[in-house]
Amino acid sequence: MTVNASAKSSPSIRDVAKLARVSHQTVSRVLNDHPYIRPATRERVLAAMAELNYRPNRAARTLATSRSHTIGVLLTASASHYGPASTIAAVEEAARDRGYSVVLASPGRVEVAEFSDALDHLIREGVDGIIAVAPQIRAAAAVAKLHNPVPVVMIQCDSGDPRLSVDNRVGGKLAAEHLWRLGHRRLAHVSGPGDWSEATARRHGFEEALADVGSGPVAIAEGDWSAESGYRAFEHLRDSGCTAVFCANDQMALGLIHAAHDDGRRVPRDLSIIGFDDTPEAAHYLPPLTTIRQDFHMVGRRAVDSLLSALDGTPKHGRSIHPKLVVRDSTSAPA
Amino acid sequence: MTVNASAKSSPSIRDVAKLARVSHQTVSRVLNDHPYIRPATRERVLAAMAELNYRPNRAARTLATSRSHTIGVLLTASASHYGPASTIAAVEEAARDRGYSVVLASPGRVEVAEFSDALDHLIREGVDGIIAVAPQIRAAAAVAKLHNPVPVVMIQCDSGDPRLSVDNRVGGKLAAEHLWRLGHRRLAHVSGPGDWSEATARRHGFEEALADVGSGPVAIAEGDWSAESGYRAFEHLRDSGCTAVFCANDQMALGLIHAAHDDGRRVPRDLSIIGFDDTPEAAHYLPPLTTIRQDFHMVGRRAVDSLLSALDGTPKHGRSIHPKLVVRDSTSAPA
DNA sequence: GTCACAAATGTGACCGGTCACATATGACTT
DNA sequence: AAGTCATATGTGACCGGTCACATTTGTGAC
Numbered sequence: 209m210t211v212n213a214s215a216k217s218s219p220s221i222r223d224v225a226k227l228a229r230v231s232h233q234t235v236s237r238v239l240n241d242h243p244y245i246r247p248a249t250r251e252r253v254l255a256a257m258a259e260l261n262y263r264p265n266r267a268a269r270t271l272a273t274s275r276s277h278t279i280g281v282l283l284t285a286s287a288s289h290y291g292p293a294s295t296i297a298a299v300e301e302a303a304r305d306r307g308y309s310v311v312l313a314s315p316g317r318v319e320v321a322e323f324s325d326a327l328d329h330l331i332r333e334g335v336d337g338i339i340a341v342a343p344q345i346r347a348a349a350a351v352a353k354l355h356n357p358v359p360v361v362m363i364q365c366d367s368g369d370p371r372l373s374v375d376n377r378v379g380g381k382l383a384a385e386h387l388w389r390l391g392h393r394r395l396a397h398v399s400g401p402g403d404w405s406e407a408t409a410r411r412h413g414f415e416e417a418l419a420d421v422g423s424g425p426v427a428i429a430e431g432d433w434s435a436e437s438g439y440r441a442f443e444h445l446r447d448s449g450c451t452a453v454f455c456a457n458d459q460m461a462l463g464l465i466h467a468a469h470d471d472g473r474r475v476p477r478d479l480s481i482i483g484f485d486d487t488p489e490a491a492h493y494l495p496p497l498t499t500i501r502q503d504f505h506m507v508g509r510r511a512v513d514s515l516l517s518a519l520d521g522t523p524k525h526g527r528s529i530h531p532k533l534v535v536r537d538s539t540s541a542p543a
Numbered sequence: 544m545t546v547n548a549s550a551k552s553s554p555s556i557r558d559v560a561k562l563a564r565v566s567h568q569t570v571s572r573v574l575n576d577h578p579y580i581r582p583a584t585r586e587r588v589l590a591a592m593a594e595l596n597y598r599p600n601r602a603a604r605t606l607a608t609s610r611s612h613t614i615g616v617l618l619t620a621s622a623s624h625y626g627p628a629s630t631i632a633a634v635e636e637a638a639r640d641r642g643y644s645v646v647l648a649s650p651g652r653v654e655v656a657e658f659s660d661a662l663d664h665l666i667r668e669g670v671d672g673i674i675a676v677a678p679q680i681r682a683a684a685a686v687a688k689l690h691n692p693v694p695v696v697m698i699q700c701d702s703g704d705p706r707l708s709v710d711n712r713v714g715g716k717l718a719a720e721h722l723w724r725l726g727h728r729r730l731a732h733v734s735g736p737g738d739w740s741e742a743t744a745r746r747h748g749f750e751e752a753l754a755d756v757g758s759g760p761v762a763i764a765e766g767d768w769s770a771e772s773g774y775r776a777f778e779h780l781r782d783s784g785c786t787a788v789f790c791a792n793d794q795m796a797l798g799l800i801h802a803a804h805d806d807g808r809r810v811p812r813d814l815s816i817i818g819f820d821d822t823p824e825a826a827h828y829l830p831p832l833t834t835i836r837q838d839f840h841m842v843g844r845r846a847v848d849s850l851l852s853a854l855d856g857t858p859k860h861g862r863s864i865h866p867k868l869v870v871r872d873s874t875s876a877p878a
Numbered sequence: 879g880t881c882a883c884a885a886a887t888g889t890g891a892c893c894g895g896t897c898a899c900a901t902a903t904g905a906c907t908t
Numbered sequence: 909a910a911g912t913c914a915t916a917t918g919t920g921a922c923c924g925g926t927c928a929c930a931t932t933t934g935t936g937a938c
Binding site for chain 2: 914915916917918919922923924925
């Protein structure tokens with residue numbers, strides 16, 4: 209008397225084969241949509257699968273094919289920032305559509321060591337490819353240096369591939385042009401951290417646009433993306449005589465508005481402020497924030513496309529993603 | 544003439560064994576810190592591993608042990624909300640510390656079908672356990688109904704386990720008590736969506752605290768967590784004669800402040816407003832927001848603890864997580 | 879009738895670990 | 909010297925898929 213196999217762990221391809229009275233290989237073929245299966249046979253196999261509640265074992269397939277159908281996402285400490293969070297949601301969705309799973313790794317701090325640990329973790333995990341949300345220049349460099357056994361796509365780091373990142377330079381330009389057109393001539397900037405490529409791209413775009421009209425920023429303060437740092441940045445701008453400020457993200461703009469307010473200046477009457485990102489809250493700041501909108505969701509989808517096509521060897525093309533100016537009440541003509 | 548194995552794919556445990564002149568099993572023992580390995584032997588094996596740049600193959604181990612050392616995280620559409628985003632970062636960190644990987648699945652919409660798809664995806668993936676960030680009551684019910692072959696821990700859904708969720712009821716109480724103590728007697732509430740358990744818990748805590756002093760809310764409006772919905776909620780409160788409002792999260796509080804301002808009311812002079820969460824931006828709203836702080840990070844760590852101990856069969860205990868009142872400028876005594 | 883060839887299915891090895899079990903070595907009794 | 913036991917290592921099967929190859933069946937051409 210043998211113990212019923214189904215009483216033990218989950219059924220295997222052989223159990224299904226036995227029930228459908230075919231060979232295990234035929235079951236495998238049904239599983240993989242191979243041609244040359246008689247419809248009647250396929251039916252029998254499918255029925256057997258259903259009856260046994262069969263679920264293919266990913267590990268076994270991975271072992272045999274050495275393709276895990278898994279992509280790793282490397283996420284820096286900024287996980288709770290609005291941008292990255294919405295990007296990875298898009299990544300997961302796009303990946304699952306294509307039959308891929310997403311495994312996560314988030315290095316605690318922005319240290320090269322932590323970074324390579326996290327990468328290593330993903331590679332050990334057997335991912336087929338990696339999407340690195342590596343907005344810090346150092347981080348991107350670290351990733352690029354480690355020569356990885358799998359393809360790596362870097363996003364939010366102005367990686368050179370214009371499809372994979374909102375064009376931050378253009379965004380900076382839009383901000384400068386908007387303020388200039390309103391009549392402002394003394395413009396300041398609160399930038400993101402110097403080692404974030406998005407921050408430098410936004411800044412450069414801003415400076416270039418000013419240079420084009422023969423001007424330049426009267427002051428630049430560096431923040432760390434947080435509202436708190438935007439608040440503190442005001443110190444550095446107070447005596448610059450600026451009438452308008454471009455903040456590299458919405459949170460810092462919020463902090464700056466707060467500081468300006470504490471200093472007795474009204475926005476936009478005494479000081480125009482423009483942000484970047486267009487977070488869902490920006491429309492409800494006081495005053496509602498003029499900002500540059502970017503499409504994080506698109507970035508995530510594009511990243512998956514790009515990675516999977518690198519895996520399949522079928523290169524894909526697409527246009528770069530342009531940010532958009534959204535005018536609200538925090539900017540106006542100077543008094 | 545045989546092709547050098549190293550030229551092909553990555554080295555296996557047998558390659559290491561050959562180089563170290565031991566059996567493959569000995570290598571396996573070194574890998575798993577088994578006792579009864581002579582130090583000299585261990586050295587030789589480790590050296591061989593280093594030389595070959597050996598990396599254990601997770602799929603093979605998973606296949607042999609039927610433990611994937613992977614936990615799935617089920618994340619609802621709310622991924623870009625501040626809370627969930629910081630929670631999963633904590634989950635990943637805690638999991639990696641324990642040698643587990645995290646795979647993600649985020650159902651696009653809050654539909655039972657999408658939910659069970661996502662769960663199924665994770666189970667197929669071979670996860671050892673699942674952490675479901677399932678704040679919607681419907682979602683939680685859906686997860687609970689599907690009888691899963693692996694343990695599932697639900698967080699942010701007041702699952703009954705007080706260790707795994709900030710005590711939202713207490714948070715609601717704190718808000719009510721703060722406003723009452725300031726002298727407010729006509730209190731309103733902007734709640735989260737009715738089918739989120741956190742929303743109802745906050746609301747109930749608020750109502751209970753008022754009932755304790757023989758009162759009750761003069762108006763309740765339901766929002767969807769967004770600042771936009773907070774703005775719209777003002778409509779429903781305008782004529783209630785309320786002097787203070789408890790908003791179920793900071794974003795809605797922001798929207799409400801905006802609406803109040805548009806209606807010519809000053810905060811807190813004409814209307815006190817208190818939020819919930821203490822997002823990093825809340826301190827920089829105008830006025831800076833009084834709110835209830837909760838520790839998302841802790842929730843994430845606890846969830847992993849709880850899941851892994853369920854897997855190991857070693858139950859863990861811990862105190863429930865209490866939220867904290869943070870007083871800023873958006874609340875004051877009524878005029 | 880048989881040969882050729884496509885369609886449909888079966889056979890056993892293999893991926894890279896772990897498991898259960900067998901075996902070899904040394905130290906310590908008796 | 910033989911027996912016992914802990915220590916240290918080796919052997920081959922196995923997990924559940926896929927792969928390369930072999931085999932059987934059906935169909936039309938000659």
